[in-house]
Amino acid sequence: MDNAYRSLINAFIEECMPMAEKLADLFFNFERRWKFGDPADELFQPIKSDLHTIKGNSAMMGFTPIERTAHALEDVCALLIKRPELRDEQAAELLMEGGDLLVRMLQQAESENVQAGPAEEYILKLQDYVETARERRSGTDRRSDQEWRSGDDRRQGKERRQEPAAKGQQPAIGKVSDTIRVDFKRLDELLEAVGEGVIVQSVLSEVHQRMSLAFRDSAEVDMLGRAILSLDKIMKRLEDTLMDTRLLPISTLFGRFPRLVRDLSRQKGTPATLVTLGEETRIDKRIIDRLGEPLLHLIRNAFSHGIEDQEERKKRDKKAEAKITLQAKNLSDRVVISVGDDGGGIDVEKVRQKAQSMGLETTNLSAEEVKRLIFLPGFSTSAEVSELSGRGVGMDVVAETIQSLGGSIEVHSEIKCGTEFEINLPLTLTVIRSLLIEVDKELYAIPLSHVVESVKLEEMRIHEIKDFGMLNWRGKMLHVVDGGNLLDTESKSKKRTFCVIVSSGSRSKAILADRLVSHQDIVVKGLDSIFADSYTIFGATILGNGQVVFILDVARIIDESVAEKKTFTSPPVTPLQ
Amino acid sequence: MAKDSTVKETAPEENLLDFADVVNKQQEVAEKDKERTPELQIVTFLLDKEEYGITISKAREIIKVPDITRVPQTPKHVRGVTNLRGRVIPVVELRTLLGLQASKLSEHSRIIIIEIHDRSLGILVDMVNQVLKIPISIITKPPEEVVSTQTEFISGVARLDKRLVILLNLDRALLYNTDNKK
Incomplete structure (x- = not known):
């Protein structure tokens, strides 16, 4: 029970902390831009949505001071949106203080000890500010008095803001990132989970595709499509971040x-x-x-x-x-x-x-x-x-x-x-872009980093010199290998339609295939050592439909073709002692 | 049944879905005899009418035969790979390894997922028979009539009433696959 709550808190902080930090940064942006009369309209949208999320999440977690602060900030932002003339340095500073306060309270949330005092004080100040602004508009003559008060508050706020920094409590901007040591196995596990997520995601897109054929003009299917699109983005971000975590200088x-x-x-x-x-x-x-x-x-x-x-x-x-x-x-x-x-x-x-x-x-x-x-x-x-x-x-x-x-x-x-x-x-071992090809009804993936070009065969002519196929490709003679022969397929088709030019380093080669299926991000899974002899493949991947597809080892296929040339008899060498 | 006694020494608990009940029963029965002789817990299966057994500690689970993808340039005894909950697992044709004809899949065909030396492999069998506890004393060296070609994978033979269970040494069988290549 306790553990579950703890992990909830962690999840809450993990989600909200970056938002609060971003808010503090955006408020800082306000200050610089408003100073020069730039309304910075486009910043309000992300601010509103982040504040909203923080408000909702902290209400759910029972962190009332955070919730109330976010709520008060929302009010001020709403006011500033309506009345651009209020956007000045003073307003920006007030907001910045709020951003920092949110970060500080989130830090306190980690030890489940959020102090209500500063929040209440700040909220009062915000309410004051809003009230003053409204009054200013309605033209009461308490205006100067109010201005004085809020001006005074502002000074106080400044002092308070400097204090924690002096004590070594970082304000939101320029926060030193903490590092933790993680067992690399964990990252592998994470990566595997992400990999599986990617697979599920491709299942979803396939389902969506079929549904959009079956139910045209359905709002629900469209909704599903949009959800999948944003899932795509999230998975990509997750993957990128994780990949980046795994890199070492x-x-x-x-x-x-x-x-x-x-x-x-x-x-x-x-x-x-x-x-x-x-x-x-x-x-x-x-x-x-x-x-x-x-x-x-x-x-x-x-x-x-x-x-x-x-x-x-x-x-x-x-x-x-x-x-x-x-x-x-x-x-x-x-x-x-x-x-x-x-x-x-x-x-x-x-x-x-x-x-x-x-x-x-x-x-x-x-x-x-x-x-x-x-x-x-x-x-x-x-x-x-x-x-x-x-x-x-x-x-x-x-x-x-x-x-x-x-x-x-x-x-x-x-x-x-x-x-x-x-x-x-x-750069990384695990997720690669690839071209899926079909050879004699079997699917194979070629890493896109090795694919130079794929061409329809009718546009190209293959020259046969003895039993050796050559292709004139951009003035270069390339060795042509039949996909079926290469991969030992059971029923080899005589007629291929496509030709994929692959390269490794400076050397290239052409592989004949029946069909180009699609471009796809695939998760590379290693193969058991039982497949050590399968020189044409270096790994496998699992498609959305659960099918296992092998990934061609282009570098070795190209090497092998050198060995296949008539100048070599295969196997070419016996090791010398 | 001796209800007051508790199970002291049994083989490591295995999560063998289909056979949990049988195992329990076998354990109860075996309790009576356990003082007498050390025992071996095995899974038995059929290959070409013969009954074979492997120690249960190697077996992770038993699954129905899913789609198997052929792998280019593999030894004959590797049937292909299959997708086991997101993992790519090789499927070994045990029949070929033992010098038998490659199997035709039937509704009884199963894959036993085994784990040796951090590797997971599936072995394809005609039919899974049962989980047994056998006293080590009934295991003998393989008689010549049973062993035709691939003696090296057979660690022994257990005689049970009228049955004959050939015990396989999978470590050897599967290491053979990789070592034999080079």
């Missing part, structure tokens, strides 16, 4: 590396410094947790494969001290993290030789494609496995980790100048 991760670089630099006898940029970039904690290993590996690699020895650096006119750069930056809803060194770069010929010694056919591969081979399992160009980069994990594990986070990794390298790995990650 990447400095928590980057902070681990200066020491590592120093140690490695001593171990190897290569002077090196680490430059970190964009440490304030924020990213989902779950991603940060899993990013440590890959970054560690890339930095180790820079030492063991990238940075040349002193002699070589001298020859190339480089500074003795090597530079390793760790940078993070935001790119719309993604975060790009790059790890770069100013070392020797990737020797394409060496990689090619290595690939051939592993039984790979590389003659048809471009230099860029050859560089990507380092992400294959068992690939290491270093003659002996060194202590530095060894440790049993390879670039394949790095790439795999990044992909499992819904990201991609690219390598840029210039011989003799350096190497840069660019990791492109989603």
